[in-house]
Amino acid sequence: MKAIDERPVGIADNPRPGRFKKHHMEDFAGRSYTTICAILLIVIILSIVYFVASKGLATFFKDGVSFSEFLFGSKWDPDGNHGEPQFGVMPFIFGSFATSILAAVIASPLSICASLFMTEIVPGWGKKLLQPVIELLAGIPSVVYGFVGLTVIVPALRDMFPGQGIGIAAGSIVLSVMILPTITSIGTDALSSLPRGLKESSYALGATRWQTIYRVILPTVLPSILTGVVLGMARAFGEALAVQMVIGNAPHIPRSLFESASTLTSVITLDMGNTVMGTAHSNALWSMALALMFMTFIFVVIVRLLERRNRI
Amino acid sequence: MKFKKPLLMFCTLVLVLMLAACGSKNASDSGSTTGSGTATEDKPAAEETLSGSVLAVGSTALQPLVEQVAQKFMGESQYSKIQVQVQGGGSGTGLTQVSGGQANIGNSDVFAEEKLDADKAKELVDHQVAVVAMAAVTNPDAGVDSLTKQQLVDIFTGKVTNWKDVGGKDEKIVIVNRPASSGTRATFEKYALGTKTEDLQGSIQEDSSGTVKKIISETPGAIGYLALSYLDDKVKTLKYDGVEATEENVASGKYPVWAYEHMYTKGEPAPEVKAFLDYMTSDAVQNGDVVELGYIPASKMEVKRDKDGNITK
Numbered sequence: 001m002k003a004i005d006e007r008p009v010g011i012a013d014n015p016r017p018g019r020f021k022k023h024h025m026e027d028f029a030g031r032s033y034t035t036i037c038a039i040l041l042i043v044i045i046l047s048i049v050y051f052v053a054s055k056g057l058a059t060f061f062k063d064g065v066s067f068s069e070f071l072f073g074s075k076w077d078p079d080g081n082h083g084e085p086q087f088g089v090m091p092f093i094f095g096s097f098a099t100s101i102l103a104a105v106i107a108s109p110l111s112i113c114a115s116l117f118m119t120e121i122v123p124g125w126g127k128k129l130l131q132p133v134i135e136l137l138a139g140i141p142s143v144v145y146g147f148v149g150l151t152v153i154v155p156a157l158r159d160m161f162p163g164q165g166i167g168i169a170a171g172s173i174v175l176s177v178m179i180l181p182t183i184t185s186i187g188t189d190a191l192s193s194l195p196r197g198l199k200e201s202s203y204a205l206g207a208t209r210w211q212t213i214y215r216v217i218l219p220t221v222l223p224s225i226l227t228g229v230v231l232g233m234a235r236a237f238g239e240a241l242a243v244q245m246v247i248g249n250a251p252h253i254p255r256s257l258f259e260s261a262s263t264l265t266s267v268i269t270l271d272m273g274n275t276v277m278g279t280a281h282s283n284a285l286w287s288m289a290l291a292l293m294f295m296t297f298i299f300v301v302i303v304r305l306l307e308r309r310n311r312i
Numbered sequence: 313m314k315f316k317k318p319l320l321m322f323c324t325l326v327l328v329l330m331l332a333a334c335g336s337k338n339a340s341d342s343g344s345t346t347g348s349g350t351a352t353e354d355k356p357a358a359e360e361t362l363s364g365s366v367l368a369v370g371s372t373a374l375q376p377l378v379e380q381v382a383q384k385f386m387g388e389s390q391y392s393k394i395q396v397q398v399q400g401g402g403s404g405t406g407l408t409q410v411s412g413g414q415a416n417i418g419n420s421d422v423f424a425e426e427k428l429d430a431d432k433a434k435e436l437v438d439h440q441v442a443v444v445a446m447a448a449v450t451n452p453d454a455g456v457d458s459l460t461k462q463q464l465v466d467i468f469t470g471k472v473t474n475w476k477d478v479g480g481k482d483e484k485i486v487i488v489n490r491p492a493s494s495g496t497r498a499t500f501e502k503y504a505l506g507t508k509t510e511d512l513q514g515s516i517q518e519d520s521s522g523t524v525k526k527i528i529s530e531t532p533g534a535i536g537y538l539a540l541s542y543l544d545d546k547v548k549t550l551k552y553d554g555v556e557a558t559e560e561n562v563a564s565g566k567y568p569v570w571a572y573e574h575m576y577t578k579g580e581p582a583p584e585v586k587a588f589l590d591y592m593t594s595d596a597v598q599n600g601d602v603v604e605l606g607y608i609p610a611s612k613m614e615v616k617r618d619k620d621g622n623i624t625k
Contacts, residue, residue, distance in 0.1 A: 079492060150523070155530060164486050164531050166516055251511050255514075260515060270358040270517065272405075273400070273492050277412075282404075
């Protein structure tokens with residue numbers, strides 16, 4: 001105590017001369033670390049993009065498959081077991097979109113209601129109860145979802161509907177549970193960051209809680225919730241294992257929701273190990289990976305656009 | 313508080329380096345020619361104490377056997393300095409990696425000539441360590457006990473879609489297949505059907521035997537095929553042209569739906585790789601682990617088959 005009081009304070013006679021130099025050093029070190037991390041991330045991402053693109057584009061340039069034949073062809077026979085090899089991935093693209101859109105359609109209302117429940121209806125115990133449940137859902141590995149789907153959902157659908165239970169319906173139900181946490185947590189964040197004044201002024205005008213939620217809160221947070229839905233769809237689009245287990249993997253556009261179908265990811269995981277690098281079949285799988293990546297970019301762009309709208 | 317800062321920095325640095333390592337590993341693993349798994353060039357001086365590492369990659373059908381034998385092999389005192397690593401990934405991966413030099417042994421369900429180009433396949437040396445036989449299986453309530461080759465072909469090509477047409481119940485047939493690129497499917501098509509089949513609309517494809525069995529046992533009217541080691545009373549095992557799928561019938565050549573499990577090396581194997589392959593084909597392993605895991609020892613086979621499917625006694 002005494003020692004500090006007696007010491008004159010000022011920059012001119014700094015008691016510890018090395019101190020400022022040390023701060024500069026720290027500053028420099030921190031800056032370098034973060035820069036290195038950032039550069040590393042960028043390099044990793046760029047090299048992955050480059051690698052997938054170089055493998056994926058070989059289908060078109062080396063193996064001479066035309067772009068439209070690849071995207072819109074509906075016949076998949078890459079080894080040419082029945083005449084000419086054919087590389088139509090339309091059934092897989094269809095399967096991917098069908099499952100992820102259907103999953104979003106099933107999951108969105110549930111998630112939005114759950115986040116409304118947590119923030120508006122019962123903010124107290126509702127949040128305490130639901131939050132851990134949702135986090136738990138997010139932490140369950142996809143194999144478990146797939147296995148539960150195969151053991152519970154597929155037999156249930158088989159009993160209720162014509163068909164084998166396997167198919168797009170089973171896939172989207174499994175996926176909808178998987179994307180619930182994504183949409184719910186983003187929805188909850190958006191709802192709880194809403195300015196209090198908005199809600200209060202609505203109440204002050206005599207609106208009921210339902211009117212407030214329906215007319216004021218939901219329209220305001222709609223872009224954020226849509227962001228969550230798009231992110232959820234992106235996750236559903238990229239999910240492989242769980243879907244592969246319940247969808248059946250027939251390379252055809254199914255005639256019903258309960259008939260065996262394929263997604264881009266399920267075909268890649270199914271065939272990758274059995275093909276030899278550099279063959280046309282392997283290259284076609286890389287092209288599908290490229291298409292998947294391209295779709296993810298589009299999802300990111302959509303999220304960006306939604307965020308921009310959200311800022312107003 | 314103060315001493316924690318450098319620690320934090322250090323941790324960050326370590327993490328960054330770890331991530332960096334991961335990143336570059338992924339890149340070089342998938343880049344086909346950067347040889348990163350061949351640490352076996354250094355020759356051991358004495359015969360007695362072989363050392364080095366052996367990497368066996370490929371077929372998931374063969375993987376359980378190789379893994380179990382590798383554990384035993386490393387437990388033997390004279391081989392304790394050899395590290396054997398076993399990885400799955402599929403027959404295609406195994407053949408690619410052994411041909412590219414990333415792995416010492418490539419495990420495969422099919423002959424290398426069926427997957428690789430002829431000049432690449434020529435460099436590989438085949439070691440046939442076991443035989444795996446397959447049987448057509450159905451859901452128990454299909455009501456069929458035996459199918460002829462022609463009936464199987466009709467079912468798998470979609471000509472017959474109801475069990476009553478082949479002597480069973482009035483039930484729709486659901487095909488549970490393997491992916492078109494799978495070695496198991498190639499074997500079944502080649503030796504049971506004699507023809508390549510298309511993936512039919514509505515057919516199911518799964519790549520793991522466990523899932524295939526689960527789906528067949530639960531789906532009414534399902535038909536598929538499994539290795540003998542997976543068979544039990546949850547699924548109905550069909551006779552093929554009246555011949556039962558038993559080990560004796562396979563060994564004597566009466567039952568044709570079987571294939572060799574291959575372990576390929578590039579050129580003649582290095583001493584420690586050879587030691588492992590010799591151990592694999594030793595009587596103790598062939599009559600012990602191979603039988604125990606449901607494969608048939610290659611030595612028991614009374615008939616031999618070459619890559620074109622010609623059978624010799």
